Structures are given as C-alpha cells and as structure tokens.
Amino acid sequence: MSGLIGKKIGMTSIYSAEGTVAKQIPCTLIQAGPCVVTQVKTTKNDGYEAIQVGFDDKKEKNTPKPLQGHFNKANTTPKRKLVEFQFNKDVELGQEITVGDVFEEGDFVDVVGTSKGKGFQGVVKRHGFHGVGGATHGQHNRQRHPGSIGAASYPARVFKGLKMAGRTGNKRVKIQNLRIVKIYPEQNLILVSGSVPGAKNSYVIIEK
Template sequence: MPGLIGKKIGMTSIYDASGKNVPCTILEVGPCVVTQVKTLEKDGYEAVQLGWGDKADHRTSKPMKGHFDKAGVSPKKRMVEFTGFDRELKAGDELKADEVFNEGDFVFVIGRSKGKGFQGVVKRHGFAGVGQATHGQHNRLRAPGSIGAASDPARVFKGMRMAGQTGNKRVTVENLQVMKVMPEEGLMVVKGAVPGHKGSTLVIRK
C-alpha cells in the first residue's frame, strides 16, 4: 500500500458538501524522500523506503550516516517502507501529499496512542465498579470485583481485564476519509480522530 509519513497538527471542524459540521484532524504530510529502493533480486522483496524529518548529523550513527549518504539525502528521523506506488521511484526522489492522496480517498492512519500510565479497570476497561455507595460499600466503588472461579479451574484465565499500563501502544485507525489536501502548506485534513498527541509522528497509508 502506498503512503507517506507525517505528524499530527491538531483537530478542527469543517463543513462538508451537505452543510454538516464534521470533526477533522489536520495532518502535516511529507515531504518524504526515497532513501532506498528494495528489489526482488537483491532484497527478496520489492518496497520503497521513505524518510521523513531532518535529523542532526551528530545524532546519527555512522552506519545510518553511510546509508543516507548512499542515497544522497540528509539524515532522517523516521523511515518506513511502502509498496504499490503507481510510478517508478529512485533514491533521492521527493514525494508530497498531493502526489499520493486525493480528496475523497480513504486512508489508514497508524500512530502511538497517548500514554495514560498505570490505570485501574474503570478507566482502562470501562468497568462500573462494584455496587453503589450505600449498603456498607465504602471502598469498592472502583474495584474490579471477582477475577476467577474457586477450586475449579483454580486459576485466573489469561487475558482477564485488569488494571495495568494504559495507552502508549501502536494503534491503526482505518477508513478515514480525506476531506481536503493543501499541497502548498503540505497539509491534509482527514475526517475523525487519529491516535497520538499533537506533534506525534504518523504513518498514513492508502
């Protein structure tokens, strides 16, 4: 699937053709530069490696510095492989948002969700808690309740919804409609919300 790398700018809302106010997310997409073209003969599969975001030379390892020098590009912060581009690309080529996406397209947006730290079952899984505040319940309002059976099976089943680390996971949101592409500003507006905080890096695929 072809795509590009970008970052989340923030949310807004726009009016669609029917006059309905639609919540949207503004993304800064590209420009991305081709850092490597992988071939079936040499690598065993076909793909195009794209780099996004400039990175200081002193923060780049020597092997990666050589990798970028071979492609004739400056060091990049993030690299992702894509397939399915409709034109032949070579190392050093630059891709912008309007060259890959069009208004009306449906895209997948991949990012890392906001980290919430260690949370209980009410916030993490939407539990209601145990009982009400009456009838002697003084410390069970946000408790998980029973987590297993008695002597049979005498264990807690794997995958039980319990307290733990919440967020900070790779999340893919599918079928977000591209509402607007602004090539001059390098921006793209998609319908709905995408994972991550403002300024977080995203992968946008068709």
C-alpha cells in the same frame, strides 16, 4: 506509492453544506511529507520489493555513522522516521515524494499512530467497568474495584487475558476509512475527517 509518513498537527472542524443544513465535521490536520526515498528494495537483493522513505530532518551529529552513510547514498540529509511502503510505479533513490503525488481529495485512507500513554489505570478507566456498585450494605470503598476475579477450588487460578488493571495506551493503533477532506499541496498538509491516534507532533503513517 501506497502511503506517506506524516506528523499530527492538531484537530479542527469545518462546515460542510449538505442540502440546506450546514454540518460541522471534526477533522485532523496532518503534515504529510515531503518524504525522500532512502532505499529501493528488490527481490534480487532483499527478497521482496518495497521502498524505504524518510521524513523529518535530523541533525547529523545525532546520527550514527552507518546511518549517515545510508543517507549519503540517497544524497539526502539524515531523517528521523523511516518506513517501508509498497509501490506500483518507478521511483528513484533520493526522489522526493509530496502529498500531491500520492493522495487526492475524497480518498479514503488508514492512519497508523501510537496512542497517548495514560500510565497504570484501573478497570473503570481502562475497560469501562461500572464498579462494584453503590456504597450500601457495608461497601464503602469498593466503587471502582474490579470485583471477583477467581473461581472456586477448580480451576484455582486466574485465566489469562482477564480484563484487569494495567498500563493503558502507548500502543500502535490503526484508524481505518478516514476521508481526505482537503489537501494543501503548498504546505504539504492534509485534512482528514475524524480523529487520529497520538499526541500533537507525533508521527503517523498514512496508507491508501
């Protein structure tokens, strides 16, 4: 297995003794699994090898009939989140995978999530612009404006990709090389150093 599906619980901090100084480490608590193998894909049938795992139970009445049949093949309840992973050992359809089967304390992982949506924002918040300048020389309402965006009669247009105001956040974000500080196998919880994208109770993908 190369990863698991999890749910971001929130942030906390722990103290780590390095020499004679206690260092405070910000951490994110993630509920990682248990996940169920809902499909085993093979080169013969699907053109590639992977396993599909599901996480977080869902009511059967809110699940379409075709998906109900898909989960019945794995002899499991309907799941809210499905993700495919590579695997390097034998797994069976319907097998339950826990955090202890995939990760160990000290491992470095990549965490994928959807960042918080912040709506339509200006260039100061979206791109870190400093604004046009002080309110002098007649500029009484230009502090947070983008400034000039065009050129002269040539090219007489605005180039694509220019940093301007627009919708901010709500994008897929991957944070790499987060260290697993602690694992609580009984509660299926892991503690990773650093921050993880997304709001509380949002789904994340943890990859080795």
